Amino acid sequence: MPTDRDLIYVIDFGAQYTQLIARRIREARVYCEIVPHTSTWAELRPHNPRGLVFSGGPASVYADGAPRCDPDLLSGEAPALGICYGMQLMAFLLGGRVGGGEHREYGPARLAVNRPGLLFDGLPREIDVWMSHGDRVDSPPPGFEIAAVTSGNVTAAMFDPQRRLYGVQFHPEVRHTPQGREILAHFLYRICGCKGDWTPASFVEEQVAAIRQTVGSRRVVGALSGGVDSSVAAALVYRAIGDQLTCIFVDQGLLRKDERSQVESAFRESLGMRIITVVAPERFLNKLKDVADPERKRRIIGNEFVRVFEEEASRLGEVDFLLQGTLYPDVIESGAGSAAVIKTHHNVGGIPADLKLKLLEPLRWLFKDEVRQVGLELGLPEGIVWRQPFPGPGLAVRVPGEVTEERLAMVREADWILRQEVAGAGLERSIWQYFTVLLPVRSVGVMGDERTYAHPIVIRAVTSEDAMTADWARLPYDLLGRVSSRIVNEVPGVNRVLYDITSKPPATIEWE
Ligand code: XMP
Numbered sequence: 001m002p003t004d005r006d007l008i009y010v011i012d013f014g015a016q017y018t019q020l021i022a023r024r025i026r027e028a029r030v031y032c033e034i035v036p037h038t039s040t041w042a043e044l045r046p047h048n049p050r051g052l053v054f055s056g057g058p059a060s061v062y063a064d065g066a067p068r069c070d071p072d073l074l075s076g077e078a079p080a081l082g083i084c085y086g087m088q089l090m091a092f093l094l095g096g097r098v099g100g101g102e103h104r105e106y107g108p109a110r111l112a113v114n115r116p117g118l119l120f121d122g123l124p125r126e127i128d129v130w131m132s133h134g135d136r137v138d139s140p141p142p143g144f145e146i147a148a149v150t151s152g153n154v155t156a157a158m159f160d161p162q163r164r165l166y167g168v169q170f171h172p173e174v175r176h177t178p179q180g181r182e183i184l185a186h187f188l189y190r191i192c193g194c195k196g197d198w199t200p201a202s203f204v205e206e207q208v209a210a211i212r213q214t215v216g217s218r219r220v221v222g223a224l225s226g227g228v229d230s231s232v233a234a235a236l237v238y239r240a241i242g243d244q245l246t247c248i249f250v251d252q253g254l255l256r257k258d259e260r261s262q263v264e265s266a267f268r269e270s271l272g273m274r275i276i277t278v279v280a281p282e283r284f285l286n287k288l289k290d291v292a293d294p295e296r297k298r299r300i301i302g303n304e305f306v307r308v309f310e311e312e313a314s315r316l317g318e319v320d321f322l323l324q325g326t327l328y329p330d331v332i333e334s335g336a337g338s339a340a341v342i343k344t345h346h347n348v349g350g351i352p353a354d355l356k357l358k359l360l361e362p363l364r365w366l367f368k369d370e371v372r373q374v375g376l377e378l379g380l381p382e383g384i385v386w387r388q389p390f391p392g393p394g395l396a397v398r399v400p401g402e403v404t405e406e407r408l409a410m411v412r413e414a415d416w417i418l419r420q421e422v423a424g425a426g427l428e429r430s431i432w433q434y435f436t437v438l439l440p441v442r443s444v445g446v447m448g449d450e451r452t453y454a455h456p457i458v459i460r461a462v463t464s465e466d467a468m469t470a471d472w473a474r475l476p477y478d479l480l481g482r483v484s485s486r487i488v489n490e491v492p493g494v495n496r497v498l499y500d501i502t503s504k505p506p507a508t509i510e511w512e
Helices: 018-027 041-047 085-093 180-191 200-215 228-244 259-271 281-288 294-316 328-336 368-377 394-398 405-424 477-490
Strands: 007-012 031-036 051-054 080-083 097-099 105-113 126-133 136-139 145-150 154-160 165-168 219-224 245-251 275-279 319-323 358-360 433-438 443-447 450-464 470-472 494-499
Touching: 007 018, 007 041, 018 031, 018 180, 018 328, 051 085, 051 180, 080 085, 080 180, 085 097, 085 136, 085 165, 105 154, 126 145, 136 154, 165 180, 200 228, 200 319, 200 358, 200 368, 219 228, 219 294, 228 245, 228 259, 228 319, 228 368, 245 259, 245 294, 245 319, 259 275, 275 294, 281 294, 294 319, 294 394, 394 405, 394 433, 405 433, 405 450, 405 477, 443 494, 450 477, 477 494
Parallel strands: 007 031, 007 051, 051 080, 080 165, 219 245, 219 319, 245 275, 319 358, 450 494
Antiparallel strands: 097 136, 105 126, 105 145, 145 154, 154 165, 433 450, 443 450, 450 470
16 A cells, blocks of 8 residues: 555465454554565565564474565564564574474463563563464574563563564464553564554545545546445545546345345435446346356356446446455455465456456455444444445355345345344344355255245354454344244245354355
């Protein structure tokens, strides 16, 4: 992101916690970006980072193909904090000794801090931390001191104050390390000298200026889905360039019940934005005919979306930019970092190579909770800011198997019942996402005096902070009972209701 603000780079060695590290840094009001471990200091240096954080990673430094990094990252020009694998790699590259792990440490551990240095200064001498590693640093590199150990005298933290290089074997980014935020804050403020002035307001100010500069007097067409991301993106660009923005809302036949009217009323009537509604269910359903593969569904929908936008934009004439509410996790999950591609999110991976409009993605550096804060900063109504996330491919990814109008109608009705009941129980805000999935199998049931052979509906409800990890929501039994009996009674073709009690990982939130 073009910015003269404090910047920290998180060097990604493939840990599942890398994004969490980035979020914690941002929560400390310091802007950071995740970059692949192949980034060189020559590439990063021109952006003037205040510091580097080396993430953890699943590998052993001695393993074949273990991710390494440019040794110049450790030259001491910018302070660095290595976490877990990051610390081991630091030790390995700078001449320390890393040992293989008969003594795996996994879970809670107690840290004895011998030399607080700037990292632990002001904290208790004994700290509870979260460990998850096999290898360990047997002897730190020349110039380093051992700052803290765990039982058995395992090196748990080390530092070289001259070069401003720090390593911790535990995970300060997870909640199970209660003082983790303070430790990270010490690195950011005391060691890197960051000011902590990155806020939603400063983001809006920066982006409004950047959007004006990028767009000039040209026109932008906005993809509005009614979800939080595209809504905040639209409001942000509207703040910057007003009526140079036209929003297009596509009813592709994959929306939730009443979605179209809600979106139109919120944006056209309340905010006064220019919106074109395109109603094109047949077009999308025809393309999806006989397609059951989830990734193909996503790609088809993504491609078709962009085509519709292009057509509408060319009708508008003289449009140069396509606005999308792409978020940072989408960018990373789509393979921008070194993490493996998990799913093709339609607003990143599905974009056709011959796209004629330039992309404007002002939220591509933000996590979801930050988007909500920015939405509030922009004065969007809470009802929009706190809407649960809804995937771009809509209900198509909630009917595993073929997408037909009939199956969509079933999942849509079930979803509506679930939403009504969750709202009635006052649980909307405490659950990250809740929806239903129609399974392409049938089971036997009995209704009245008749045997049925019909489909099951799955209720999926999760709590999460950012959708990267999620836990299944402990919905009250009586609520589940009400939803179940309403669904089997009110949705024809459904005779069974299941509750998905899998967390992410190992499952994902959506079923496809
Ligand atoms: P998963 O299923 O990968 O989803 O755990 C994580 C979050 O992303 C949403 N999601 C999407 N959002 N386009 C989007 O804009 C997509 O293709 C897409 N797929 C999943 C999902 O609803 C959850 O909040």
